[in-house]
Amino acid sequence: MNHAGSTSHETKSGQRVLAVYRALRRAILEGALRPSLKLPEDSIGEQLGVSRTLVREAFGRLAIEGLLELKPNRGAFVANPSLEEARDVFEVRNALERQVVANLAGRLTPQQIATLEHHVKLENDSQGRDGPESIRLAGEFHIVLAQMTGNDLLNRYVQEVSSRCSLILAIYGRPHSSECAVSEHRQLIEALTSGDTVKAETVMHHHLESVANRALLERRPKQDLSSLLAPFARSEGLTPS
Amino acid sequence: MNHAGSTSHETKSGQRVLAVYRALRRAILEGALRPSLKLPEDSIGEQLGVSRTLVREAFGRLAIEGLLELKPNRGAFVANPSLEEARDVFEVRNALERQVVANLAGRLTPQQIATLEHHVKLENDSQGRDGPESIRLAGEFHIVLAQMTGNDLLNRYVQEVSSRCSLILAIYGRPHSSECAVSEHRQLIEALTSGDTVKAETVMHHHLESVANRALLERRPKQDLSSLLAPFARSEGLTPS
C-alpha cells in the first residue's frame, strides 16, 4: 500500500514517534551523531523510514531535553554545551539528586535495596572492559534511584539532566571515567539503608562533585575543533559550519 | 489571502507556535480553561486561526509542562493534578529553589536587590485588591529570583514548576491565599543580602512550606464540579462537557 515498508509489524499507531525519539537519543548519547552536527529533517526521516512530521516532533522533545538545538528557519543541530552550561547542568543535577536521597533515606524496602545492590554488581562486572556499557550502567543507577522515589516529576527531571550529563561526558569526559564510581555507589546505598539523611546527602554531593570534576576539570574539551576554530574562522571572514 | 485574519501584523514565521503555546498557557493558568476540560485540536486551531499542526505542537509542550494531559487516541485535556501530584510538585520546587538561594546568597548586586525590593513593593500595593494580579506577582517573585542565578536550566525548571503550582493553586487554593507571602519575601531578600546561605535556605524552605500548606491543607478542592458531577451525569446517561 505504501512504498516505505521499513516499519516492521505495522506497530500500534502513536508509538512510532517514540521510536524516532529513542533512536536519535541513543545515537546522540553514544556519540554516533557528534555535537554541532546538523540534522536535516528530510534525511533523518528517510534514514528512519518516517516522514518529516514525526522527525519534527521528535526534534521538539530532544530540544527540550537539551540534546538538540533548534535554530528557527535554520534547522536542528546536535547540542554542543559549553563548559558553563555543563556546570549549570551539574548544579541542577545536584539539587535534584539531593532531594532524591532525602526522599529515600531510611525508606528503602529490602527489595529495593536488593535491586540497587544487584545493579552495582552489574556495574562492577562491566568495569573491566571499557566501552559505553560501563558508562551507561553508572548513569542508570541514578535513574533507578529517582524512580524509587515514586515522584514522577522528580523522576523526569533526573532523567533529563542525566541525558544532558551523558552528552557532556561524551564531549568533555575521558573514555573510561567511571572507575571509582562503583565504590561511591556502594557508599550511597549504605548511607541510604542506614537512614542517615544528612550523610546520604553528603555522600551524593561528593559523588556528583567528583563525577563533575572528572568530567570538567581533568580534561580539556576533546574533538570540539569546530568551536575552537570558530572565532579564528570568523575573523578571517569564513563561516564555520 | 487567507480567511482567518486573526493573526495581526503577519507575525514573523516560526513564532506562531509560541503564540499558540502562550495563549493556551495563560488561558489555563488564569482559569479560563478549567481542569479536565477537553481541548479538541480542531476547535482550538479554528479559535486561534491556526491549523491543527501548530496546535498539536503547542499541546506537546504544555503536556511536558504538566498543564495538559495527553491521552493517546483520546485527546488533550486540561490537567487536573491530584493532591499527591501536587505534593510531588512542591517537593521538586523546594529542591530547585533551595538551589536558587544557595546560588544567590551573598552574591546579589545592589541593582538586583533594588529590583527585588521594587517587586515586593508592587506585591504589597496589589495586596489590597484581590484578584489574579496579586497571585501573579507573588509567583513572579520566584521566577525573577531564578533568572538572577544566570543558570538557564535552573531557570527553566523553576518556571515549569511555578506553572504547575499556579494550576494547583487555581484548583486547590483559596482566592486570596497570598496574604502573608509579602513579608516572607522581604525576609528572604534580607537573608540573601546578608549572605547567610543556611538562613536563606531555611527561610525559603519555610516560605514554600507555608505556601504549600495554605494551598493543600486548608481547603478542599473548589470548582471541580465537572469531575464531581461526572459520575452522576454518566450514570444518568448524560455526557459531561
Add this chain to the structure above:
DNA sequence: TGGGATTTGTTCGTATGTATT
C-alpha cells in the same frame, strides 16, 4: 548583489484507531 537550490514552516487530505450506539 542577485538568483537558484535547498531546507524549513505550514496546511490539508487520508487512514487508522477508539469510543459510542
Add this chain to the structure above:
DNA sequence: GAATACATACGAACAAATCCC
C-alpha cells in the same frame, strides 16, 4: 457484538525563508 461516528496520527504537497554560488 457490529456498525457508526468521531478524533487523532500520519504523510504529501505548498509556501516561505535561508543559504550558496
